[in-house]
Amino acid sequence: MxxxxxxxxxxxxxxxxxxxxxxxxxxxxxxxxxxxxxxxxxxxxxxxxxxxxxxxxxxxxxxxxxxxxxxxxxxxxxxxPNGHTPHQHLVCSGCGSIRDVRPTGNLLAGLPQEERFGFTLSAVEVTYRGLCPDCA
Amino acid sequence: MxxxxxxxxxxxxxxxxxxxxxxxxxxxxxxxxxxxxxxxxxxxxxxxxxxxxxxxxxxxxxxxxxxxxxxxxxxxxxxxPNGHTPHQHLVCSGCGSIRDVRPTGNLLAGLPQEERFGFTLSAVEVTYRGLCPDCA
DNA sequence: TTCTTGACTTGGACTCCGTCCATCGTAGGA
DNA sequence: TCCTACGATGGACGGAGTCCAAGTCAAGAA
Incomplete structure (x- = not known):
């Protein structure tokens, strides 16, 4: 930075x-x-x-x-601040802590044409939720 | 309902x-x-x-x-109110309108083990963004 | 270096979203 | 019909964020 x-x-x-x-x-x-x-x-x-x-x-x-x-x-x-490297977030349902993560594959491709309602897609935001090691 | x-x-x-x-x-x-x-x-x-x-x-x-x-x-x-059928959301960046959508595939599977930081995953929320036909 | 100016900062008022709480009202069982 | 515990009310409150008029200062000009 x-x-x-x-x-x-x-x-x-x-x-x-x-x-x-x-x-x-x-x-x-x-x-x-x-x-x-x-x-x-x-x-x-x-x-x-x-x-x-x-x-x-x-x-x-x-x-x-x-x-x-x-x-x-x-x-x-x-x-x-990690604005230059595309990434998603993993959030602990217990303590609320957040990690930056990089899922594999093309996230946009997961939405079939007939589910796009004529929209022009430009981005996807994904939030994974779960329990971190401390809270599990 | x-x-x-x-x-x-x-x-x-x-x-x-x-x-x-x-x-x-x-x-x-x-x-x-x-x-x-x-x-x-x-x-x-x-x-x-x-x-x-x-x-x-x-x-x-x-x-x-x-x-x-x-x-x-x-x-x-x-x-x-669509609480019983799992789905994600498609949001227009122009007017803010929202559609319920159903992506294909297992969304949780997209996050590789080494990117899970020991978390126990339980859910994923996805927001697709783009322009609706009226705003495009 | 000093001057100048417009971009930046300040702090307090304000709005929006949501929660809390004491009091009142009422759905539904006896 | 009566009772009462659960639900509704509305006003006060709190957190997050925005706005604005006035003051400050970074950086280019001289």
Whole structure:
């Protein structure tokens, strides 16, 4: 994610300390923080950062394709920095933990023509549910 | 859905006019109403029905497996009365309309063992996205 | 280096969705 | 018909997210 800052600068982003901190907080694999969690971690480094700025920055990262939104429960959206490698999610029904996973095969192909109702398909989102080793 | 009322009575449900109206509003295929939409339609027949009652009744129907919750966008949950036949959803990225669809094959099988992280899988939810004929 | 400006940040008000709770009403058994 | 426990009511509340007017500052210009 270190080169994320470079990519953003290349896209004409004004580089502010707030945006830098938000991007740093989202660094890593299997990271799926809510906006409030991002805000809390960012505020640990930059106490004055506001919730509105975190929401703004996350929204911009989503538009740029650097981060994707994940809504696995009815609660707050989570933000997944793994935006460049297509993947799906595996969610523990017990503790709610989330792993990034890569199913095999063409997921779009699973929907037969007569079940497409004339739609032009463009994407599939899959959420696998189960119990993690700790909760099983 | 007409026999839904019978099933509910058989489960010991006290049959009130409010519950009857909520169940009737949810009748049909490809019905995916938000709680507020259910409330609005129910209130057209039973003006005094409260939001809390609609939420309570929907929640009970979900627990009974008669209705499933669908969260395709970050907005309000939608309620799908097609609770007895397993299916997935096809969502139009333009207008947000939703169709029930039945993909072929075993969806769980698409996730290889080494991508399961020791989880015990129990369910898969798939959301296909694309443009409907009207929006294309 | 300093200046300038428009993009960015702030924080508080606001909306939307959903839950909670004390009180009232009523379905259905005795 | 009466009783009572289950269900309905509606208003307060809480969490998540958006909006906006005012203030701040990154970065290009001079």
């Amino acid at each position: 270190s080169d994320l800052l470079e990519r953003l600068r290349g896209r004409g982003w004004r580089m502010t300390s707030q945006r830098r901190v938000v991007a740093e907080v989202l660094d890593g694999d299997h990271v799926h923080l809510t906006a409030d969690e991002v805000h809390a971690r960012a505020a640990a480094r930059l106490p004055e950062i506001s919730r509105a700025t975190v929401y703004n920055t996350l929204g911009e990262l989503v538009v740029l394709g650097e981060v994707s939104e994940v809504a696995t429960d009815g609660r707050a959206k989570r933000y997944d | 007409s026999d839904l009322l019978e099933r509910l009575r058989g489960r010991g449900w006290r049959m009130t006019s409010q519950r009857r109206v909520v169940a009737e509003v949810l009748d049909g295929d490809h019905v995916h109403l938000t709680a507020d939409e259910v409330h609005a339609r129910a209130a057209a027949r039973l003006p005094e029905i409260s939001r809390a009652t609609v939420y309570n009744t929907l929640g009970e129907l979900v627990v009974l497996g008669e209705v499933s919750e669908v969260a395709t966008d970050g907005r309000a949950k939608r309620y799908d």
